[in-house]
Amino acid sequence: MREIEINSIEGAEILKQLKNHLSGSLKEQWGEYVLEFDSELGKGMIRSIAFDWGVSLVDYDVNFTEDIKITFNITKANPIQFIFVSEGHIEYLNNTDNKISTFERYQNIIISTKKNSKETYIFPKTVAIKVNFIYILRKEFSKRKNNNLSFLSKSLLDVFQDGDSETSYNHYGNFNLKIADQIRQLQESYESGIVRTLSIEGQLNLILAMQMLEQNNYESGMTLPESLSKSDIKKIHRLSEYIVDNISEPLSVNTLATRAGLSTKKLQLGFRVLYSKSVNEYVRQLKLEISRDYIKNSNDSISEIVYNIGFKSRSYFSKIFFERYGILPTEYRKKNKVKGQN
Template sequence: MREIVITSTKEEAILEQLNLCLEGNLNEEWGERVLEFANGIGKGVIRNISFDWGVSLLDCTLNFNEDIKIVFKTNSISPVEFVFISKGSFKYKEEDTEEYVDLEQYQNIIIAPKRYSKKTFVFPPYQEIKVNFIRIVRKEYLKKKNNNVTYLNELLLSLFKEEEASFPYRHKGNYSLKIADEIKALQNSYDSGIIRTLSLEGRLYLVLAMQLMEHHDFETGSTLPESLCKEDIKKIHRLSDFIVDQIASPISVQILSEESGLSPKKLQLGFQVLYSKSVNEYVRQLKLEISRDYLGNTDLSVSEIVYAVGIKSRSYFSKIFSEAYGVLPTEYRKQLKGSKR
């Protein structure tokens, strides 16, 4: 495992130290610093832009060829970090005595380490990761006119005031595609100059506001319609087995809603979060995968397979099978038999 040690909390130094290890190119335009690398270590782009009042953004797209451990060892107070992973996952821990925790896709995460503590991120190989860090230097932000931090709940207020008893703090909250959509818009800003800077700053504050709102709802026990809690995710995982067991029967959103106890809206959100598919797309994919297995490992006729996976029309089955795999079911079986000779 390759280890990269960072000894500063300032973004400029962080990018320079990363660049020494990642052997990329570091450029600056419109006040935005961009580190790009593509070599034996992997490939990726790390963007940084700093705004007034101690607020900054690190936007990372990473794909490593080996396990990469990035360790922050500093002699200064770390900023509060609002983290959102829009693709992939990685691990995090503070100090050497802690267990690693998984930081997951679409989950709202807030990290506020103890003063001068070591924090470690471990990125897996051969997995594209897209992650945003909104970093706030609290002392600087408190100088901002109308910062309104007193309206935060007691826990977050104590973090912003750097009260020692509040540290370390780690929030692993609900899963939200609404935040993911705003992050995507943030990442896909193609403007230039002042328009780009203002657009990035505006969207950054919108994302930050949404992350603060999610934290408030999580702490008060209320969940927004467009977010999912850990228990919702578990229920949707369990539905996968239910769908396989009932694959020959009609499977609708309403049936799955009744089985799981989740609303249809939550179901659709959950399947998008876990599988990047709607409920119907996921069910259809399972039917096709099971039918493909039947074609290769049984002597059932195509008509019998169509019945076994709960598809009423053989012509429709042939159409969607061909769209998915580029070959008709009968031809697929012939190809398999030919390859086994």
């Protein structure tokens, strides 16, 4: 595992230190720094931009060829970090509790460590990762006019008021697609000049508000309509196993929602979070994958296979099989028989 040590919380300096290890090119335009690299350690883009009142962004879009450990060794007061992984996952630990935590896709994370803490983020190899870090320097942010910090939940308010970083705070929250959609808009911003700068700043403020709202509702025992709890995620994992074992049965959204103990809206949201598909899209793809395996490895007729995976129409099955794989089921079987004879 390759370790990269960073000794700054300033975005541009973080990128400069990363460049020493990742190579590539570092460019600055309109106050935004962008590091692009394609080296033996992997490829990707990391960008950073800072704003007034102690708010800054460091955004990673990377895919490493080996496990990369990025360790922040900061001697000054540490910032509050609002973290959101929109693709892949990363691991995290600090020298206060020495416990490894996994930051999962679409999970809302808020972290504040003690002064002089050492924090480590592990980026697993060959995993495409997009992760968004918004840093807040609390002393600077508290000077912002109309900051309205008093409206935060008590736990988060205590974090903002802890100007000397004497205590640590971790919020490993719910899974939220609305935040993911907003971050996607931030990452796909194509404006230039002052329009781009103002757009990024506005979107950062909106993302921060959404992450603070999720944290407040999480601590209040409420779940936003667009959020999923870890227990919801576990239910959907169990349901996906049930689908595999009962692929020939009628698998309507309502039936599956009842089976999982979730509303149909929660069920659809969960499949979007875990599989980037609706329930019906997921079931159909699974049926096609299982049928392809049957066609290749069994002697059952195509009609028998269609029945075994729960389709009523052979012509419809042939149609969607061709749309998915570019070949008819009968031709796919012939092709694999020829391969087996050679």
